[in-house]
Amino acid sequence: MFNSSEIDNCEVRIIHQDVVDKVVASLPPDEELYDLAELFKVFGDSTRIKILSALLEHEMCVCDIAAALGMTQSAISHQLGVLKRAKLVKFRREGKVVYYSLDDDHVKQVFEQGFSHIKEIYSGK
Amino acid sequence: MFNSSEIDNCEVRIIHQDVVDKVVASLPPDEELYDLAELFKVFGDSTRIKILSALLEHEMCVCDIAAALGMTQSAISHQLGVLKRAKLVKFRREGKVVYYSLDDDHVKQVFEQGFSHIKEIYSGK
DNA sequence: CAATCATTTCAACATCTGTTCATATGTTCA
DNA sequence: TGAACATATGAACAGATGTTGAAATGATTG
Secondary structure, eight states, X not given: OOOHHHHHTTSOOOSOHHHHHHHHHHSOOHHHHHHHHHHHHHHSSHHHHHHHHHHHHOOXXXXXXXXXXXXXXXXXXXXXXXHHHTTSEEXXXXXXXXXXXXXXXXXXXXHHHHHHHHHHHHTTO | OOOHHHXXXXXXXXXXXXXXXXXXXXXXXXXXXXXXXXHHHHHSSHHHHHHHHHHHHOOEEHHHHHHHHTOOHHHHHHHHHHHHHTTSEEEEEETTEXXXXXXXXXXXXXXXXXXXXXXXXXXTO
16 A cells, blocks of 8 residues: 555654664653753843843842843843743842842753853863 | 933943943953853754753654654754754764764763753742 | 855745833832 | 722744654675
């Protein structure tokens, strides 16, 4: 009825069945990998990286961050919302002013880990 | 001619000049922060995370990765190209087949660093 | 060389994402 | 309470990104 080439045209060929099986079995659940990608996605924007880099140095309020980066308060506030939802920053309110800071050392570690990676790459390894 | 409120309407207000100055001085060059964001951007896609997670376990060829993830060879190849350009994976050719693997331990470290972060968050910290 | 196969590349489409502008909260102080 | 101010939010637009299907490479084998 169908020859093998017709069927294969709609399927992905497997060359090493044993490796595929092993890898599929060892793969973390989709949801965790999805969450991991979401985490890195938050780090993957230069505005947010700049904000994190600033907060690495000192706790700051929104308008000071905006001034330091030369951007709109609105834009900064939007990105702080993203960072907040990802639990990368925490904040405290003091009167009208809201101060932001890094949530925990984990953020700092990921940040610095990535940094040393690009240093390694661009220095000819 | 202009009063201060008119001028301020077009500018970002600074509350703590000292902090702003200090942070601006300590900020890494824009180019480095941009590259850092680009690096995390590569990690920030669930397909690429799945590929990296698979390669963490075993060296694999394109069609086996496609089979393991249930995706098109074209899509996988495209993402492998992104990972290759970011120097996150390396490859070797053996006849018709191209085998991909993680480029260095740094990749593994960033991956696992991020993983432990989301574990921490979702376990109620 | 011709056929086959693994992989890559291309163009196109749909979706996602960041910024802007305008407006809404919420707080302080007169 | 009302004016001034710091921040947050919503809608909308522009640009970036991932997947797809088709066509193009590059490599092996008969």
